[in-house]
Amino acid sequence: MPNSTSLPLNDPRCALIVIDVQNDFIPGGNLAVAGGDEIVPLINRLAPRFRNVIxxxxxHPAGHASFAxxxxxxxxxxxxxxxxxxxVxxxxxxxxxxxxxxxxxDLQLPHARLVIRKGCNPQIDSYSAFVEADRQTPTGLAGYLRECGIDTVYLVGLALDYCVAWSALDARAAxxxxxxxxxxxxxxxLDGSLKRAMAQMETAGVQFMEAKDLMNL
Incomplete structure (x- = not known):
């Protein structure tokens, strides 16, 4: 498998996965992530460079088991x-x-090929875009990517230490x-979750690249 950075972003084997850039995770939402709105312009600049955007x-249904x-x-x-x-x-x-x-x-992703909804099972949370929190139930995303010949994924979105990190780890595991x-x-x-997530991703072989560097490729 080629190193991800050796492929141009618009290669059909690459995909950008945009995770949970939704109103409830934006400042003013029910589970706001500080600065969550700040990433929208950057994603809008990155996305047109990819042929494949997901x-x-x-x-969630009302009364979900993950709700306090x-x-x-x-x-x-x-x-x-x-x-x-x-x-949690x-x-x-x-x-x-x-x-x-x-x-x-303000999210501008008109060429997105797939919207995958997660957390729909009222009894199981789903941080990851690949596998639900029971660590057994697949969302179908891995199969979709393979069917489309995609072997390299770039991840952006909210929140880095939960849904983005879990998705990155599951992408590597797949x-x-x-x-x-x-x-x-x-x-x-939350209680050091960012530091833990970054360490876990590094150990798993997730690569890290800044958007400004990618846009110069």
């Missing part, structure tokens, strides 16, 4: 044990069909060349 979108409101007496950012392990509890966010679940209005673009992401950084 969007991942959080898409579904667990009486619990508060957002508490943890509970669910059937698949420890789950979140404020209600990205409810199916809601304004909060919509993509940021055998894809994986590049994280840190300046086109923002993190929650």
């Amino acid at each position: 969007i991942a979108q959080d898409w 409101s579904s667990h009486p007496g619990r508060q957002p950012f508490d943890t509970v044990q669910l059937a698949y392990g420890t789950q 509890l979140w404020p209600d966010h990205c409810l199916q069909g809601s304004h909060g679940a919509q993509l940021h209005a 055998g894809f060349n994986t590049v994280l673009i840190p300046d086109a992401c923002r993190a929650i950084d």
Whole structure:
């Protein structure tokens, strides 16, 4: 498999995956990521350089098991044990069909080939665009990429230390060349989660490249 940086971004084997750039993760949203809106112009500059663009979108039913409101007496950012392990509890966010679940209005990705919605199972969270939080249920994204002959993915979006990092780790586990673009992401950084996520990605072989460097290729 070629090194990802040896391929031009518009090579049909490359794809840009834009993760969860949705209103509820933007300042003012129910689960806002600081500076989340700042990445939108950069993504809009990057995306036209890729032939293949894929969007991942959080898409929760009401009463989702990952919501603190579904667990009486619990508060957002508490943890509970669910059937698949420890789950961080979140404020209600990205409810199916809601304004909060919509993509940021300024995001310009008209040539995106696929929107993959995750977190739809009311009993299982899904940070990753590849595998749900039970670590057993695939979303189908890996199969789609392989069917399209894509072997190299670049990741941007929100939040770096959760949905983006989990997606990057699962992309590597599935055998894809994986590049994280840190300046086109923002993190929650809950109790050191950003440092842990960056270390895990580095160990897994995820590459890191700044958007400004990619746009000079």
